[in-house]
Amino acid sequence: MIKVNISAVSGQKVSAMLPRALEAHNALRNKTGRGGDFLGWVDLPAKADEAELARIKAAALKIKTDSQVLLVCGIGGSYLGARAVIEALRGSFYNIKKKDTPDIFFVGNNLSSGYMAEILSLVEHKDFSINVISKSGTTTEPAVAFRILKNLIEHRYGKEGAKKRVYATTDISKGALRQMAGAEGYETFVIPDDVGGRYSVLTPVGLLPIAAAGIDIDALLAGAREGMELCAEPGEGNPAWRYAIARNVLLSEGKRTEIMASYNPSFVFLAEWYKQLYGESEGKEGKGIFPAAVNFTADLHSMGQYIQEGARDIFETVLLVSRPDANIKVPEDADDLDGLNFLAGKPLADIEREAFRGTYLAHSDGHVPNLVIEIDKADERNLGALLYFYEYACGISGYLLGVNPFDQPGVESYKKNMFALLGKPGYEEQGKALAARLDF
Amino acid sequence: MIKVNISAVSGQKVSAMLPRALEAHNALRNKTGRGGDFLGWVDLPAKADEAELARIKAAALKIKTDSQVLLVCGIGGSYLGARAVIEALRGSFYNIKKKDTPDIFFVGNNLSSGYMAEILSLVEHKDFSINVISKSGTTTEPAVAFRILKNLIEHRYGKEGAKKRVYATTDISKGALRQMAGAEGYETFVIPDDVGGRYSVLTPVGLLPIAAAGIDIDALLAGAREGMELCAEPGEGNPAWRYAIARNVLLSEGKRTEIMASYNPSFVFLAEWYKQLYGESEGKEGKGIFPAAVNFTADLHSMGQYIQEGARDIFETVLLVSRPDANIKVPEDADDLDGLNFLAGKPLADIEREAFRGTYLAHSDGHVPNLVIEIDKADERNLGALLYFYEYACGISGYLLGVNPFDQPGVESYKKNMFALLGKPGYEEQGKALAARLDF
Numbered sequence: 001m002i003k004v005n006i007s008a009v010s011g012q013k014v015s016a017m018l019p020r021a022l023e024a025h026n027a028l029r030n031k032t033g034r035g036g037d038f039l040g041w042v043d044l045p046a047k048a049d050e051a052e053l054a055r056i057k058a059a060a061l062k063i064k065t066d067s068q069v070l071l072v073c074g075i076g077g078s079y080l081g082a083r084a085v086i087e088a089l090r091g092s093f094y095n096i097k098k099k100d101t102p103d104i105f106f107v108g109n110n111l112s113s114g115y116m117a118e119i120l121s122l123v124e125h126k127d128f129s130i131n132v133i134s135k136s137g138t139t140t141e142p143a144v145a146f147r148i149l150k151n152l153i154e155h156r157y158g159k160e161g162a163k164k165r166v167y168a169t170t171d172i173s174k175g176a177l178r179q180m181a182g183a184e185g186y187e188t189f190v191i192p193d194d195v196g197g198r199y200s201v202l203t204p205v206g207l208l209p210i211a212a213a214g215i216d217i218d219a220l221l222a223g224a225r226e227g228m229e230l231c232a233e234p235g236e237g238n239p240a241w242r243y244a245i246a247r248n249v250l251l252s253e254g255k256r257t258e259i260m261a262s263y264n265p266s267f268v269f270l271a272e273w274y275k276q277l278y279g280e281s282e283g284k285e286g287k288g289i290f291p292a293a294v295n296f297t298a299d300l301h302s303m304g305q306y307i308q309e310g311a312r313d314i315f316e317t318v319l320l321v322s323r324p325d326a327n328i329k330v331p332e333d334a335d336d337l338d339g340l341n342f343l344a345g346k347p348l349a350d351i352e353r354e355a356f357r358g359t360y361l362a363h364s365d366g367h368v369p370n371l372v373i374e375i376d377k378a379d380e381r382n383l384g385a386l387l388y389f390y391e392y393a394c395g396i397s398g399y400l401l402g403v404n405p406f407d408q409p410g411v412e413s414y415k416k417n418m419f420a421l422l423g424k425p426g427y428e429e430q431g432k433a434l435a436a437r438l439d440f
Numbered sequence: 441m442i443k444v445n446i447s448a449v450s451g452q453k454v455s456a457m458l459p460r461a462l463e464a465h466n467a468l469r470n471k472t473g474r475g476g477d478f479l480g481w482v483d484l485p486a487k488a489d490e491a492e493l494a495r496i497k498a499a500a501l502k503i504k505t506d507s508q509v510l511l512v513c514g515i516g517g518s519y520l521g522a523r524a525v526i527e528a529l530r531g532s533f534y535n536i537k538k539k540d541t542p543d544i545f546f547v548g549n550n551l552s553s554g555y556m557a558e559i560l561s562l563v564e565h566k567d568f569s570i571n572v573i574s575k576s577g578t579t580t581e582p583a584v585a586f587r588i589l590k591n592l593i594e595h596r597y598g599k600e601g602a603k604k605r606v607y608a609t610t611d612i613s614k615g616a617l618r619q620m621a622g623a624e625g626y627e628t629f630v631i632p633d634d635v636g637g638r639y640s641v642l643t644p645v646g647l648l649p650i651a652a653a654g655i656d657i658d659a660l661l662a663g664a665r666e667g668m669e670l671c672a673e674p675g676e677g678n679p680a681w682r683y684a685i686a687r688n689v690l691l692s693e694g695k696r697t698e699i700m701a702s703y704n705p706s707f708v709f710l711a712e713w714y715k716q717l718y719g720e721s722e723g724k725e726g727k728g729i730f731p732a733a734v735n736f737t738a739d740l741h742s743m744g745q746y747i748q749e750g751a752r753d754i755f756e757t758v759l760l761v762s763r764p765d766a767n768i769k770v771p772e773d774a775d776d777l778d779g780l781n782f783l784a785g786k787p788l789a790d791i792e793r794e795a796f797r798g799t800y801l802a803h804s805d806g807h808v809p810n811l812v813i814e815i816d817k818a819d820e821r822n823l824g825a826l827l828y829f830y831e832y833a834c835g836i837s838g839y840l841l842g843v844n845p846f847d848q849p850g851v852e853s854y855k856k857n858m859f860a861l862l863g864k865p866g867y868e869e870q871g872k873a874l875a876a877r878l879d880f
Contacts, residue, residue: 091558137778286749414803
């Protein structure tokens with residue numbers, strides 16, 4: 001179900017790293033490594049809370065019944081996972097196409113007033129619900145957005161009507177959002193204490209919006225369990241080990257940037273999710289592989305030139321789907337002015353496959369090592385397994401790199417400065433000192 | 441109208457590079473540098489063909505009148521520029537929101553059958569037109585897509601009806617698409633010979649889809665003329681020089697990746713356009729700054745950790761808009777559970793500005809040099825100037841780097857392999873040799 005080809009990497013170097021991978025593997029399973037308090041995701045697929053899953057499905061059904069739009073209010077891990085899965089499985093045109101589930105718009109992930117104005121106009125004549133997602137309830141972006149949306153929904157449906165349309169995914173007992181949900185009477189779902197934001201897609205954080213989009217979350221979780229089993233087995237056959245080792249070998253050879261390349265246009269946000277997962281897990285202590293992404297074949301006519309002939313400090317990881325979902329063929333053309341009749345009758349999928357094979361060789365020949373992660377199909381089961389695989393490989397890879405893959409101390413720096421510059425009580429002096437340093 | 445702050449870079453090093461910038465500047469203006477045959481974009485805004493512009497506006501009006509959907513069929517430079525401008529000026533929800541102009545979907549930029557199936561279903565019950573954009577008419581992706589769409593539109597409207605709904609943007613005299621347009625009787629627009637794809641957004645390549653989206657292309661071109669004047673003046677005050685020099689100084693100091701950071705959620709494709717422009721212009725001969733992009737504040741909760749504390753071989757270029765378009769304020773909340781009442785009454789735009797200022801200092805303190813490109817407003821005039829600025833700076837920067845910024849020899853490699861693997865007549869032997877090297 002997940003195959004990882006690392007033939008671009010020296011077998012000897014891979015073997016040499018196996019003992020350290022075993023250490024990392026054991027540290028993940030025994031929670032003995034750095035960040036061991038945030039390993040709840042490791043066996044999460046195996047211990048799904050059936051009652052909560054049933055409530056998630058019931059909420060999704062209620063939203064489908066009473067709402068044309070679901071606004072999902074969250075940032076970072078409370079945003080990217082759900083969006084990645086919804087687009088990967090329901091397509092990047094999800095909100096445009098006809099369907100029997102609500103449009104889903106993501107809010108609270110920026111401070112743009114233009115964006116907020118667009119959202120307000122999109123729900124102006126539509127019934128909507130809100131899923132607000134925040135562990136603390138005090139993160140600026142979602143909290144500000146939720147203030148605005150709470151006003152709107154209470155104005156539209158009254159206090160009583162509104163409380164049946166707001167779903168809060170938050171801490172089990174503490175924090176501003178938990179407290180507000182209690183006071184207002186919102187239905188709530190729990191963000192586990194031992195699962196960090198970027199590893200939370202298979203918790204209610206991701207599952208409620210995903211279910212609301214009409215995706216089978218049982219199948220997604222079943223796939224994740226299969227992924228979990230694949231990654232539990234120590235040894236060179238473990239796909240997560242293979243990927244984690246290969247990228248660390250490549251880093252040791254001076255390949256500083258990883259380009260995640262997919263041929264599926266609806267995988268753009270899956271790549272964004274990958275960038276958060278790996279960037280935030282590994283980018284610390286002056287270390288890390290810089291995570292970038294391209295979408296082929298579009299970007300073969302954009303970043304393709306750089307990949308083929310630019311600075312040789314990059315490697316490429318192709319995320320490949322063996323069996324695409326549609327079957328469209330190239331039509332015959334009597335005039336053949338474009339010279340493509342040699343392709344007539346051929347499925348697009350076959351041409352795409354040859355584009356991948358040709359690109360794999362071209363980039364490899366251009367001294368860009370190519371790893372390949374291949375799944376059978378872009379369906380719930382394979383995607384569930386893939387999400388788990390990426391998470392597990394990230395844990396191994398971060399330990400191989402020698403960092404704590406489960407913290408994100410650097411995210412606080414901009415927040416502190418921003419609060420100070422905004423004159424938050426207690427930050428006044430600091431704010432003045434910062435402002436004095438700025439030309440803007 | 442465009443301010444470029446490069447205070448993060450040593451003034452001495454900037455001064456030292458001025459003579460080489462002047463050489464590059466003169467080479468661009470006198471067409472004496474490498475790739476001098478592809479400098480038609482340099483004075484393009486000053487020599488707009490009024491008759492062609494009038495035809496573009498008339499075509500846009502006709503499309504608005506008879507079509508609910510415009511399918512824009514192109515790849516690379518025949519795709520990214522138009523999409524970048526449409527999203528930047530009409531928002532990322534353009535296709536979802538109510539408007540008096542057609543939906544615009546981009547096709548022919550991939551080989552995905554799933555994507556094509558979605559497009560076919562999106563136009564199933566809608567009137568549509570096609571703008572097919574290709575210099576040669578033989579590039580695989582748009583040519584294959586156009587074969588499929590041509591069948592569809594002829595089936596829907598008949599041969600006669602279809603020819604009034606297809607607009608071909610192509611070479612003035614030669615190539616498969618020019619020939620087909622002549623034979624079929626399509627209205628045509630010209631891709632100038634001396635303007636490469638990635639520099640073509642202000643030619644009919646970009647202008648027709650942009651006009652069809654209801655954007656004022658006269659104002660866009662007027663802005664581009666202002667940008668042209670700003671960039672024509674030699675010296676340290678030239679914004680394009682400043683940006684080009686700063687990024688080359690940073691590269692010389694080991695900063696190998698540039699992260700284009702914007703606070704505007706509708707600038708995502710503007711960043712994609714930048715990635716093609718710079719990546720394809722500079723990524724050759726083993727050289728180039730790796731172009732990446734983030735969208736803040738969303739990605740402060742994703743790539744933010746890496747930028748703050750990861751490997752220190754990156755720099756950041758912020759693309760900032762001084763005056764945002766909407767005015768939404770943070771509401772007061774009686775309970776203040778989220779602790780944000782200190783922001784009550786404040787415009788979101790002010791908070792966003794402080795997020796930028798705080799992030800600028802945080803990342804700078806984290807040893808990530810920050811350049812800042814600032815425009816007044818996200819409107820036609822400023823965007824036109826900005827597009828020209830990026831193009832001109834790219835020309836200077838490529839010459840400073842010592843490459844030909846106007847070719848893309850590496851893009852052929854994957855195509856040759858793909859054709860061989862697909863069994864294109866004449867490539868059979870090569871195809872067998874390539875296939876023998878593959879495990880896939």
